[in-house]
Amino acid sequence: MSTSPASESPAPDPLLTARDVVKRFHHNCVVDHVSLDVNEGETVCVIGPSGSGKTTFLRCINYLEKPDGGVISLAGTLIGYKIDKGHLVELRPAALARQRAQIGMVFQHFNLFPHLTVLANVIEAPLRVLRRKRSELEDEAMQLLADVGLADKAHAAPSQLSGGQQQRVAIARALAMKPRVMLFDEPTSALDPELVGEVLGVIEKLTAAGLTSVVVTHEMGFARHVADRVVFMDKGQVVETGAAQQVLGSPEHQRTREFLAKVL
Amino acid sequence: MIRDLVTRSEQAATDRPGEEAWTLPIRPRRRIGYWLVALVTCLCIALLIASLATNKAMQWGVVGTYLFNSQILHGATITCELTVFSMILAELIAVPIALFRLSGNAFLRVVGYLYVWMFRSIPLLVLLIVWFNIGLFYPRIGFGIPYGPVFVSASTKQLVTALDAAVAALGLNEAAYSSEILRTSIRAVAAGQRDAAKALGMRSTVMFRRIILPQAVKIAIPPLGNDTIGMVKSTALVAFIAVPDLLYSSQTIYESNYEVVPLLIVASIWYIVIVTVLTIIQSLLERWMDRSMRSAARPNVAKLAAGSLHSREAFGAWRTVPGLGESETDT
Ligand SMILES: Nc1ncnc2c1ncn2[C@@H]1O[C@H](COP(=O)(O)OP(=O)(O)OP(=O)(O)O)[C@@H](O)[C@H]1O
Ligand SMILES: [Mg+2]
Numbered sequence: 001m002s003t004s005p006a007s008e009s010p011a012p013d014p015l016l017t018a019r020d021v022v023k024r025f026h027h028n029c030v031v032d033h034v035s036l037d038v039n040e041g042e043t044v045c046v047i048g049p050s051g052s053g054k055t056t057f058l059r060c061i062n063y064l065e066k067p068d069g070g071v072i073s074l075a076g077t078l079i080g081y082k083i084d085k086g087h088l089v090e091l092r093p094a095a096l097a098r099q100r101a102q103i104g105m106v107f108q109h110f111n112l113f114p115h116l117t118v119l120a121n122v123i124e125a126p127l128r129v130l131r132r133k134r135s136e137l138e139d140e141a142m143q144l145l146a147d148v149g150l151a152d153k154a155h156a157a158p159s160q161l162s163g164g165q166q167q168r169v170a171i172a173r174a175l176a177m178k179p180r181v182m183l184f185d186e187p188t189s190a191l192d193p194e195l196v197g198e199v200l201g202v203i204e205k206l207t208a209a210g211l212t213s214v215v216v217t218h219e220m221g222f223a224r225h226v227a228d229r230v231v232f233m234d235k236g237q238v239v240e241t242g243a244a245q246q247v248l249g250s251p252e253h254q255r256t257r258e259f260l261a262k263v264l
Numbered sequence: 265m266i267r268d269l270v271t272r273s274e275q276a277a278t279d280r281p282g283e284e285a286w287t288l289p290i291r292p293r294r295r296i297g298y299w300l301v302a303l304v305t306c307l308c309i310a311l312l313i314a315s316l317a318t319n320k321a322m323q324w325g326v327v328g329t330y331l332f333n334s335q336i337l338h339g340a341t342i343t344c345e346l347t348v349f350s351m352i353l354a355e356l357i358a359v360p361i362a363l364f365r366l367s368g369n370a371f372l373r374v375v376g377y378l379y380v381w382m383f384r385s386i387p388l389l390v391l392l393i394v395w396f397n398i399g400l401f402y403p404r405i406g407f408g409i410p411y412g413p414v415f416v417s418a419s420t421k422q423l424v425t426a427l428d429a430a431v432a433a434l435g436l437n438e439a440a441y442s443s444e445i446l447r448t449s450i451r452a453v454a455a456g457q458r459d460a461a462k463a464l465g466m467r468s469t470v471m472f473r474r475i476i477l478p479q480a481v482k483i484a485i486p487p488l489g490n491d492t493i494g495m496v497k498s499t500a501l502v503a504f505i506a507v508p509d510l511l512y513s514s515q516t517i518y519e520s521n522y523e524v525v526p527l528l529i530v531a532s533i534w535y536i537v538i539v540t541v542l543t544i545i546q547s548l549l550e551r552w553m554d555r556s557m558r559s560a561a562r563p564n565v566a567k568l569a570a571g572s573l574h575s576r577e578a579f580g581a582w583r584t585v586p587g588l589g590e591s592e593t594d595t
Pocket of ligand 1: 025030048049050051052053054055056057186
């Protein structure tokens with residue numbers, strides 16, 4: 001091992017690090033000391049049975065849920081806290097918002113803004129948060145919409161789109177902030193089967209282009225094909241993590257095997 | 265028993281339509297009950313109208329002469345002004361009160377709660393009389409340093425007219441109800457909207473102004489319209505402090521000529537007109553809200569759509585990848 005080229009240059013610092021993240025709801029430990037490293041350009045898929053805490057863990061990463069323990073850092077900066085004289089002090093809302101702007105999130109139920117057109121959905125945050133010029137943003141947004149195959153829907157209302165189209169707009173909206181990492185929370189589980197492919201296709205293209213992402217998914221075929229690493233969670237804990245082939249092909253743990261036997 | 269069943273099913277068989285049923289035309293079912301109800305209702309209404317129209321006490325001729333009386337028309341404009349200004353004042357107070365009640369700060373929540381509690385408890389009439397006599401509590405109003413020198417001051421009686429007192433009382437009272445409407449409307453906006461706005465890095469002020477408020481207003485418009493219409497009639501209470509509104513004007517006229525009923529009818533006709541206009545405005549507003557969609561309109565759609573990078577072949581390629589079972593052999 002010591003002669004392998006990888007050990008000569010030090011391993012790059014992971015872009016996103018979660019250390020011992022704990023989240024409880026009424027004494028019910030939903031996320032139980034979860035740790036995860038995601039390197040730049042890496043795609044990590046999180047799988048696991050319903051209620052295993054995948055969504056909650058993802059929401060802890062961008063502080064939509066405040067973790068009860070553990071720390072999360074993005075590019076070496078703590079999320080939600082600053083270090084002040086040997087203490088962790090919770091960040092002010094403005095500073096927290098700036099951190100969130102670097103983390104894109106795609107939700108299970110799209111959560112598009114219903115009172116804004118597709119194009120306005122995409123440019124709203126960069127316009128108000130990054131205070132960039134509207135004309136520039138519109139050109140960029142049209143390009144993004146074209147990338148997700150929806151350039152012709154730019155002036156439609158979200159309610160006029162199919163679920164798959166809405167989710168692709170949600171992806172474009174998150175990308176418009178040029179996030180360093182993207183979090184996808186079961187992006188296709190609210191979709192009709194024939195619409196799943198179009199959304200996963202977009203995500204696959206993005207990850208192939210080098211987007212760093214954490215994807216919670218029930219689509220094992222997708223995970224196997226796209227993930228650099230797969231994390232299996234159960235009852236709030238990470239049971240097994242490793243290369244996609246290894247975790248999905250020849251899992252070490254009994255619980256992983258049982259789960260895979262059920263879903264495949 | 266069994267024989268009964270058999271014979272019944274035989275009967276049913278004879279009822280079965282023949283082949284020709286497929287080609288028969290459809291005749292609508294006769295709805296005798298429907299037209300009977302319509303007839304009776306129309307008859308009742310017609311009788312009621314006839315009895316009112318021919319009623320001597322109504323004195324329709326007197327109604328006609330006073331309908332466009334200048335004092336009445338002036339009163340109607342005062343009623344409209346009172347409604348508009350009171351509602352504006354009410355909403356200006358209601359927005360912060362609603363936000364206080366939803367605030368993360370417990371002190372602000374308590375302040376909001378106390379406001380709503382107070383002003384929903386005190387009768388509007390009491391509030392009106394207190395404001396009219398505000399000079400008794402604070403004889404002079406001025407700018408200065410509390411418990412220190414006063415720079416400018418004026419007599420409250422001169423500064424606060426009866427109309428001001430009426431707007432203040434009506435506005436403060438309505439603000440308590442409106443703030444409840446706004447609070448529940450804000451809460452009714454889906455939680456996912458907040459999640460999405462936060463995840464995009466929006467601060468709470470931007471999130472509220474750009475995402476939550478537009479959706480909450482849409483929910484709030486029907487109940488606020490309802491309250492505005494209620495306000496039109498609440499303004500009639502200002503007769504107690506001698507503000508010459510629509511009702512007070514008709515009262516002053518009938519106090520001199522004793523034509524009580526016709527003048528009350530004149531006032532009612534104008535109230536009906538005002539409420540009808542407000543109802544139309546409300547429904548237009550609701551329809552406009554449904555259609556309006558904030559957009560960033562720049563017509564470069566066609567250009568980009570033509571050169572779309574989207575390619576169906578590249579997407580969904582993963583679906584053709586061999587399943588897990590087979591994959592073990594090819595790795
Ligand atoms: N806000 C909340 N309050 C209380 N309990 C919660 C809350 N959010 C989640 N939970 C609980 O936490 C547990 C984990 O939920 P979570 O949504 O993270 O699971 P999941 O792995 O994403 O499941 P699924 O695959 O069904 O989406 C569940 O038992 C859920 O009931
Ligand atoms: Mg979930």
